[in-house]
Amino acid sequence: MVDKPNQKELNRSREGRVKERTPTVSRFECDEAQGEWCDFTLEYDSNIPKVLMLSIVQEAVRKSLIQQIPGIRSCVYVADEKVQDAVTGEEVKRAVIHTDGVNLEAMQKYGEFINPNTIKTNDIAAVLRVYGVEAARQSIILELGGVFDGHGISVDRRHLNLIGDYMTRNGTFTPFNRNGLKGNVSPFTKMSFETTLSFLKDALLDGDWDDLTTPSGRIVMGRLGKIGTGAFDVLTRLHVKNGKNQVG
Template structure:
């Protein structure tokens, strides 16, 4: 090993120059091959100049017959620009930019005075909506976007990067948005209860027969949700019993629910 190091250190300037020349020759051959392939693919390309080592833009010379119809390059350039990827964030598709009203903690729209006409107007800020999500990469663009205002309707991503409380709030917000879009008024306490049930384990579970409902200890409560025969079959095979403590199970059995006025008994002293 020491002999090899000594041989490397004892190389003459002529040998180093020969290696550099070999590198230049290989690069020249690569550029020549690229130029040949380009000319074969496009008949109007007459010359292609590019130096990979310098990193300068390439130069392409096109030659057309004067008798050919006039060619407008602007539409072709615009088409190429729309189909060329300059920078991309993996997982993020189309983006839309619009102006959104700025609200305070109480949900009221902030106002400001227009300096030009002196009229009061809403305070707005630019907002970008995207198809897809990639929160870790988007945090790298803090010079363009506000990292503390990032939001996604992906409960999984909110749970992974911001915690279970953020995932719970996302569930509440998305459910409320769906009901509001259909003009349905639902008390927030009901939605909060659903979100709590979905995230009580520190993760989030679907609010369906495969998630929250399946973990219920009441066979009748599970059957009252959906797929009656499936839950009934499992209850029979496993010998399950129901203490009739939940409101759903008590309604199935024709008993008064132990909630509200039915949650206590009036005891009269003897």
């Protein structure tokens, strides 16, 4: 059985490596367990007229790497931030870390510090890759709701659910813009959204046709859409007189 090296042995080992790489360091100590402090002594020749410690520290900081997570460029810690509780729906104050960049796989390794069940990101592609299409759909709905709420606009969540369903109907997520509508079979639907002339030109060159089954296509032609009250026809029975149908 081999005993683990104690704090002093680790300090001596690191001190030897530091002195070997940096001759001007005469003494070096650090917190090997928590990494909270570092104490060292620099010795220079007496003939040196001036030592600018600021430039030395800046150069050392640029070369030092404490810890790095791929995809995360920077982060900001907020001790008390108002967030919505996922269970109760109420606003509560909790410690939050805001990051520039996303790495959901790496965050799962820090379960002792970060609750993986409360991670939120606006990177829909990352959510789809790690958690699946249902999680991506929910992220889309939350992001859309946050955009409208930020401007004080109240939108029924059923409308946002419909957008989320449309964007994830193929098992992935489709942009809700003219590029996402390129796969639509209805030329009138594409023309009613954006870049009307471009879609019209493509429809003419490709020989596309529209059977007017989509709501947007029927609205363009001034016809009632086959949805809601327009999804069915109302027929009335003709009056019968003397055993014969009366017409007119």
